[in-house]
Amino acid sequence: MPKPNIIGIPACTKLVAGYIQHATPARYGAALMDASGAIPILIPPEGDAMLPLLDVVDGIMFNGSPSNVMPTRYGVDFDATPEFHDPERDATTLPLIQAALDRGIPILGICRGMQELNVALGGTLFQEVHNIPGRMDHRAGEGERRFELKHSVTLSGELAHISGATEIQVNSLHGQAIDQLAPGLVVEAVAPDGTIEAVRVEAAKNFAIAVQWHPEWEVTHYPDRQRLFNAFGAACSAYARGGKKAA
Numbered sequence: 001m002p003k004p005n006i007i008g009i010p011a012c013t014k015l016v017a018g019y020i021q022h023a024t025p026a027r028y029g030a031a032l033m034d035a036s037g038a039i040p041i042l043i044p045p046e047g048d049a050m051l052p053l054l055d056v057v058d059g060i061m062f063n064g065s066p067s068n069v070m071p072t073r074y075g076v077d078f079d080a081t082p083e084f085h086d087p088e089r090d091a092t093t094l095p096l097i098q099a100a101l102d103r104g105i106p107i108l109g110i111c112r113g114m115q116e117l118n119v120a121l122g123g124t125l126f127q128e129v130h131n132i133p134g135r136m137d138h139r140a141g142e143g144e145r146r147f148e149l150k151h152s153v154t155l156s157g158e159l160a161h162i163s164g165a166t167e168i169q170v171n172s173l174h175g176q177a178i179d180q181l182a183p184g185l186v187v188e189a190v191a192p193d194g195t196i197e198a199v200r201v202e203a204a205k206n207f208a209i210a211v212q213w214h215p216e217w218e219v220t221h222y223p224d225r226q227r228l229f230n231a232f233g234a235a236c237s238a239y240a241r242g243g244k245k246a247a
Contacts, residue, residue: 005038005058005236010096012065013045013088028063028110031216035226036233043096045088051099059106059207059236062093062113064214068176069112071127074119080127081175094120101204106235108228109210111174114199117210121201123182128175129195136193138212140173147171147217153197159188159209162231163224170197170213177212207235 009029011022022044029040041057043050067086071079073094079085093113097120100107109117115125130137140146150172160166178196181187189198189211201208209232215225 064111
């Protein structure tokens with residue numbers, strides 16, 4: 001039986017009953033186990049001290065979070081969402097992204113993870129995309145309807161190849177979005193209002209794709225979601241076998 005891949009998931013800083021805890025929604029790890037054949041491990045938000053974990057993991061999934069990347073991280077002083085930040089996570093994920101890319105470790109970004117990738121490589125964000133003229137409200141609905149399909153996205157490049165489609169329906173739970181695309185990123189999906197919905201690191205040594213929607217939700221119920229996680233898992237397996245890019 002082949003050894004399962006070890007895939008890191010950055011944890012967020014949570015204040016529970018007055019104590020700081022490190023956590024992330026269970027659905028991310030479940031999706032990795034169900035569709036990527038992997039064992040997930042949480043990466044505590046402890047800054048550069050977490051970089052040695054790159055010696056252990058076969059891939060990293062930069063997951064979503066209610067928190068937003070601090071605007072000072074991309075050179076903006078004005079803060080539209082000061083109550084929704086996690087500076088400890090920023091201090092951990094941003095250097096992890098660059099270090100993982102340098103080493104050719106496969107990465108998959110989801111929601112905040114896509115925003116982190118853009119910021120880590122020198123891009124900027126819209127802090128409230130729903131307040132930009134001509135843009136849709138990409139934020140989540142209420143209760144059980146939060147993860148329902150909300151709008152279409154047009155796919156291109158490697159993501160279209162992986163998904164087996166040039167257009168899919170996606171859920172949408174984000175308030176922020178890419179403004180200025182970072183150097184080295186290629187757009188791989190766009191919403192009807194022009195919002196960038198997926199990117200790929202063009203010169204990456206291995207799998208490096210990020211999406212703005214949440215494919216981890218009911219991952220095995222939608223072929224495009226399962227194919228994305230399958231492709232990520234295959235890249236992690238290839239890396240584990242010797243750092244070679246999966247076909």
